[in-house]
Amino acid sequence: MPTIRCLLALAAARNWSLHQLDVNNAFLHGDLHEEIYMLPPPGLRRQGENLVCRLHKSLYGLKQASRQWFAKFSQAICSTGYIQSKADYSLFTRHKGHSFTALLIYVDDIVITGNDPIAISALKAFLHRHFRIKDLGDLKYFLGIEVSRSKQGIFLSQRKYALEILKDAKLLGAAPVDFPMEKGLKLSDKGELLKDPTQYRRLVGRLIYLTITRPDITSSVHVLSRFMHAPRKPHMEAALRILRYLKKSPGQGILLSSQNDLTLRAFCDSDWAGCPNTRRSTTGYCVFLGSSLISWKSKRQKTVSLSSAEAEYRSMAAACCELSWLRSLLKDLRILHRQFALLYCDNKAALHIAANPVFHERTRHIEMDCHFIRDKIQEGLIATQHVSSSSQLADILTKALGREEFNNLVRKLRVLDIHSST
Structure with missing residues (x-):
């Protein structure tokens, strides 16, 4: 995708x-x-x-x-x-x-x-x-992706697919909500088991495909997908809340702008020890080609990070891998990036670890593949830069946010609804 x-x-x-x-x-x-x-x-x-x-x-x-x-x-x-x-x-x-x-x-x-x-x-x-x-x-x-073109650019959405999900769940008349998951909600293996888990699995599977054009629900769907083996009542309630959020704007999608300088930049963030069951952190990153959002991911890290700096460093390495792959893809499309790609992070300790190739006691336990980012910085292909937490766009991919924070980041990601009357 x-x-x-x-x-x-x-x-x-x-x-x-x-x-x-x-x-x-x-x-x-x-x-x-x-x-x-x-x-x-x-x-x-x-x-x-x-x-x-x-x-x-x-x-x-x-x-x-x-x-x-x-x-x-x-x-x-x-x-x-x-x-x-x-x-x-x-x-x-x-x-x-x-x-x-x-x-x-x-x-x-x-x-x-x-x-x-x-x-x-x-x-x-x-x-x-x-x-x-x-x-x-x-x-x-x-x-399954609807492509609409105008002078502003190309708009991608899955409006028909979203309405089908709402229809199958019999929630076309449900009251809409402004954000997909309650702020600070931590789902765990507690609660009453669902008698029929197939309905939950089918619903979450369809929501996963909907994230192709909906980065705003990616983090919430990623959390729900962790409980496919044994879904419980709180998990189903959280899934139904996402449907009520979709009811507000089923035609929401991403705009690929026609005004584009075709430069690569990425934002990466992590939610340290965010999973209450495993204490593993969540990596989130989003990559822009000029002003167009082309790649994003929310994924739980493979190992437990001992500090927030380590969790951020792992998310930087994941974003760096995606940037390296996109550079090679754009090269095949005759888009040569002679300058470095910018990688924004809001953790200064992680930025210092990436920039300083000196062996240190606090980083010796980190796997060697995570230090991949150091080589790219020394080669001049990647340049890191600090960004304030309030301007960290990848924050929406790591945790559940409140209404104001969520809507602010959605606008900055250029996620919009061309079918909306406003």
Whole structure:
């Protein structure tokens, strides 16, 4: 999903057209390299016969189907001069002179963009000759994401999906709330077990997919997903509160601005020992490409941090990994960052640990992979900078906030609702 948002942010900034294609019966194009046999269909099976069919082509339902289809597609598209990205294998680019074309594929859904309409038309013709495709025109709806375009940029939302969740939960008439989780709420393994946990698991699973365009509920959904094995009544009540928050603005999403300098900057934060069961901290980071939010994450850390500085340092390392990957992805998209990417943190102790490569007693127990950020700082690819806690945008991804703090950060993340009357 960060690749999709990154490509759309680039298209919005460069004013490129976006085209959507669909491959008919995609898995049937794959070639099999193993001997696979199947029982004949009932209409061809005679009584008393014990015959099988050997498959020469891929069929839906085979474990090899998706892999063989993608191998066939990759071989065909690369034969025309397109280069497969090493940062994301589903991205293919072609650069020739001033012409640039990018293709992104997810199973049988394809998005094409670029600055050369002739090259895009030639690509469509090539794909139609080799695979039966359906040209869906301008990009409007992709993987459940609604794409709206205006002079301000490209707006991504999942309004239809959010309304379906509310309808299934029978909460279309519920009273809305202003923020998804009560401030300071700490959910634990206490409370009455739910008699039927499948409803909770289905609801949280759908909410997880909704976080593709809703960073405002990412932290709350992440907390609820910790209790999928044994959900309890307080967990269900917290999940229903998120639905009441969605009721307030089901069409809320992110805006990828057309006014964009395409520079990378990130905010990282942590909630030290925030999990009452394991005492592990929560890492949260968000990455901007210019003024467009393209990547964010809320995740519980793997080990217990002995101090808040250590927890912040681990979150800085996670954000640094994401920035390094995004730099390589943008390089494939012909966006070269000759200057460093800014990483904002509100903990001065963690900033000093990252900047000072001297071995210290307080940091010797931290895993070596966390010191990855020091190498990037010395190489000049990352530069850290202190930011006040009130301006720390990643704070919304680590803990439950009050109304004023929450709404303030939502506005700064450029999360809005174009369907709202205000």
